[in-house]
Amino acid sequence: MTWRAALLLGAGALTLPAWPAPFLGVAVMTGLVLLLVALDWALAAPLHAVGATRSGDRTVRLGGSATVTLHLANTSGRTLRAQVRDAWVPSAGARPDVPPERMVRVAAGDSAALPVRLTPARRGDRPAAVLTLRSFGPLRLAFRQRAGRPGTPPWTLRVLPRFDSRRHLPEKLARLRIIDGIQVTRGRGQGTEFDTLREYVVGDDVRSIDWRASARRSDVLVRTWRPERDRRLVCVLDTGRTSAVRVGDEPRLDTAIDAALLLTALAARAGDRVDLLAVDAAVRATVKGSGRPALLPRLVDAVAPLQPALVETDFELIAGEVLRRERQRSLVVLFTALEAGALGEGLLPVLPRLAARHRVVVAATHDPVLTGLTTDPPRGPDDAYAAAAAWRALAERDRVRAALARHGVTVVDAPADRLAPTVADTYLRLKALGQL
Amino acid sequence: MTATVAAPPAVQPPHRRARRRHRMLIPLGLALLLIVATLVAHAVDQPDPADRGFLSPVATGDDGGSRLAEALRGQGVTVRRETDTLRALLAARPGPATLFVPAPDLVHPDTVTALDDLPAGSRLVLVDPSRRVLAGLGLPLTPDDRRWATRATSPDADDRPCALPEAARAGTAAADRQRYAAPAGQSATRCYAGGLVRVPWRTEVVVIGASDPFRNDRIDEYGNRALATGLLGGPRPLVWLDLDGPAPAPTFGDGTEGPPAWSPSPGGSAGTTGDGQPGSGGRPGQGADRPGGGQREGDDGADDRADGRQPQQNPLWAAFPVWFWALLVQLALAGLLVVLWRARRLGPPVPEPLPVTVRSAETVLGRARLYRRAGARGPAAETLRAAARDRLLPRLNLPPDTPSDEVAARVAALAGLDPDRAADLLHGDEPATDRELLELARELDRLTRTVATRPDHPNEGDTR
Structure with a gap:
């Protein structure tokens, strides 16, 4: 009542x-x-005669808005007067166009559309939780309401990462084109590979004449070169406990995802093949970069639901997976944190195996709080102790860096907002040097 | 191709918590069980005076009094059972009698005052009377502490001699449960540590705190039978007031027919005894009561007026019209409807699956607090000095294995410091207090900043 x-x-x-x-x-x-x-x-209109379905957006980029429409079909012979509460998880930021207090009227045999605008506050899968229908009688003295009737139509909105580093993409692509252009005119060199043989025309570099082929064809042939293509790139995201640390306002994992997306976009444009692995104690997500055109959307879709887990990352598993999947020499970019404990005990023992087959880059987000502790003038005894602890952490990090460098690993350590462009620069540099 | 691996199920909560809960629950539950069992057993064991057949001369159950009645008849005592207070009083009227009231609390409050209105030489025996009954009779007795269960004691327990011959003859008996205390100066006879008290009031009143000596199931224990027959026996006839439940209010007859009418005032209505009993039978006793009669008449007059309206009726009822109460009831029903309306929510609340959050530099700050708590000024100072040296050496173009005094000298020259002071800063003793450590940290910070802002390498131009 x-x-x-x-x-x-x-x-x-x-x-x-x-x-x-x-x-x-x-x-x-x-x-x-x-x-x-x-x-x-x-x-009152019977609840079992009301059917609920949904339609609308499946994905939205973080920060954007999506609309999912709930359709209520009234198959009974009576007019449905109902209050409808379509509950999503709070972080989905659902704002229904028809608030739950307002009465919805659906004539017999008719159907109504109730759009819900969603502005998610967090990355990942945001599901619709509960649909509740309260069907009133004509006098609105009493209502029928029952849990699970009509059943909640399932719907999950996948919130994709924001990909803020998109803005760096044009600049990096321009640099990539410069590398391409330079190497095409320069001919043979580091970072190029054999493309085709063609007939000599006046002006070609005589050093690129292929004498053996010329002897076979009784014509003068020159070799042409192009930048290396079809290199392999593996992005490994560490989703273990160190990735849960909040740097600024977002977890380290989000920064790593951002950088991995920029790297993928760049490498896909450069014609390289990109695979992705997300691992903590188990493999959380894998993407194989064979179908090239849809690679980036697939990758974004795969990393969107990743969440940091409070477990120790199994670097043994990472090395095993990478070695198993990648037969050819590839560039392995490992997004993790430079922590002496985690890397020293986990990564260093397996690094020789990995570095023997692949070129390894460790990309880490550097913590601005640590820098602040070491550079700010101390104001109290607490600050002095904190500065000592921070210097010690930095010294440990340097030791890890040195140990990694001994194995020929390139270490990229940048603050959160600079990580993505720095990693992209490293990739471009390695590509230009032909070290892929 | 693209595969997202589902997260493993959350770690099961350890069994230790469940075991700890058991460790709390089992002893507490056992104790609770014991307490409840004890209370239930006690409640079952103790007879309730309001039960039908409690100390009735015709009841043969455990809490009946048939064996006591038989024993009394065997001694030649006339036992007359009455189920109405007024009839019992009238039955005791002709001559000295013993009025036995096993459940005085069931007697209607208005008639309690008349219980001792008996002929001279009579005895009134009350079993476990409450404070209300004692006050109604005007007895100078107050209930004292009450035992959890009846105890069998000797008559002169607690070393006070018992002057009651019946008790002395009976010896040890189970009479000590509710104890009564008489104010000093009263000529009360006290036995069984206060469980049995005799007061020579308007008539001889004997108050006993336990029903055990009279009950069928306990009459054969100790001297219970001797005590009960002694108290109730003797040459007087026994009137046994056997009430099944709370007695109804006394009715006031004004004629000579109909139900038995009763007048509390002895002088006012001698002829209103409508059940054929000669009204003059009470005369001898009433003569003895004369001195207090006038005062009691006034009391009873007040009782008369009090009985003029319904006893259960709340005076608040009449203060408002009936529709007012109906209005309140209907508004309460409307409130109930509001409650029912608000009680149904429009769907359950939705929980948010929260992500794990780890604050940044958590371990570093934790280590700093550990240093502080342990007072590790030495290691902290050494770390700060090493860090400062690591920053200064590249700045001064010195190799890492430069001797310490040379470093101090170069630093002092560049920063304009006293060389001893610089050496003390970079390689000094460990600070003794937190304040010294803070000073050291500040000095080192200042020093590295000064060196960093100095124009680089005065000898750089020479080497080119």
Whole structure:
């Protein structure tokens, strides 16, 4: 029953002084109101005759808005008057166009569309949780409501990473084209590979004449060169406990994802093949970069639901997976944190195996808090102790760097907002040097 | 191709918590069980005076009094059972009698005052009367502490001699449960540590705190039978007031027919005894009561007025019209409807799957706090000095294995410091207090900043 029934009874109470037998009046009025309530309840549209479906956006970029429409089909013979609450998880930022307090009217056999605008606050999968329908009678004295009826139509909105480093892409692509252009005119050199043989024309570099081929064809042939293509690139995202650390306002993992996306976009444009692995204690996501055109969307879709886990990353597993998947020599970019404990005990033992087959880059986000502790002038004894602890952490990090460098690993350590362009620069430099 | 591996199920909560809960619950539950079992057993064991057949001369159950009645009849005592207070009083009227009231709390409050209105030489025996009954009779007795269960004691327990011959003859008996205390100066006879008290009031009143000596199941224990027959026996006839439940209010007859009518005032309505009992039978006793009669008449007059309206009726009822109460009831029903309306929510609240969050530099700050708590000024100072040296050496173009005094001299020259002071800063003793450590940290910070801002390498131009 609703507030209207209570109001009716309360209003009826005011007539009691006029009744000859007031307690009889109470009984009569209560009975009447209950009868009306029962009648109204019986006349409400049945819940089992209401069907709910959804349509709308499946994915949205973080920071954007999506619209998912809920369709209510009334297959009963009565008009449906209902309050509808379509509950999503709070971080989905759902704002229904029809608020739950407002009454929705759906004529018999008709259907209604209830759009919900979603502005998610977090990356990942944001599911619709519960649909609740409260079907009122014509007098709105009583309602029918039952959990799970109609069933909640499942819908998951995948919130993709923001990919803020997109803005660096044009500049990096321009640099990539410069590398291409320089090497095509320069001919043979580092970072180029054999392309084709063609006939000599005046002006070609005589050093690129292929004498053996010329002897076979009785014509002078020159070799042409192009920048190396079809190199292999593996992005490994560490989703273990060190990736949960918040740097600034977002976890390290989000920074790593951002950098990996920029690197993938760049490498895909350069014609390289990109694979992705996300690993902590188990493999969380894998993307194989064979179908080139749709690579970036597939990759974004795969990394979107990744969340940091409070487990120690299994570097043994990472090395095993990379060695198993990548037969050819590839560039392995490992997005992790430069922590003496995690890397020293996990990565260093397996690094020789990995570095023997592949070129390894370790990309880490550097913590601005640590820098602040070491550079700010100390104000109290606490600051002095904190500075000592921070210097010690930095010294440990330098030791890890040195140990990694001994194995021929390139270490990229940059603050969160500079990580993506720095990693891209490293890739371009390695490509220009032909070290892929 | 693209595969997202599902997260493993959350780590199961350890069994230790469940075991700890068991460790708390099992002893507490056992204790609770014992307490409840004890209370239930006690409640079952103790007879309730309001039960039908409690200390009734015709009840043969455990809490009945049939064996006591038989024993009394065997001694030649006339036992007359009455189920109405007024009839019992009238039955005791002709001559000295013993009025036995096993459940005085069931007697209607208005008639309690008349219980001792008996002929001279009579005895009134009350079993476990409450404070209300004692006050109604005007007895100078107050209930004292009450035992959890009845105890069998000797008559002169707690070393006070018992002057009651019946008790002395009976010896040890189970009479000590509810104890009564008489104010000093009263000529009360006290036995069984206060469980049995005799007061020579308007008539002889004997108050006993336990029902055990009279009950069928306990009458054969100790001297219970001797005590019960002694108290109730003797040459007087016994009137046994056997009430099944709370007695109804006394009715006031004004004629000579109909139900038995009763007048509390002895002088006012001698002829209103409508059950054929001669009204003059009470005369001898009433003569003895004369001195207090006038005062009691006034009391009873007040009782008369109090009985003029319904006893259960709340005076608040009449203060408002009926519709007002009906209005309140209906508004309460409307409130109930509001409650029912608000009680149904529009769907459950939705939980948010929260991500794990680790604050940045958590371990570093934790280590700093550990240093502080351990007072590790030496290691902290050494770390700060090493870091400062690492920053200064490249700045001064010195190899890492430069002797310490040379470093100090170069630093002092560049920063304009006293060489001893610089050596003390870079290689000094460990600070003794937190304040010294803070000073050291500040000095080193200042020094590295000064060196960093100096124009580089005065000898750079020479080497070119």
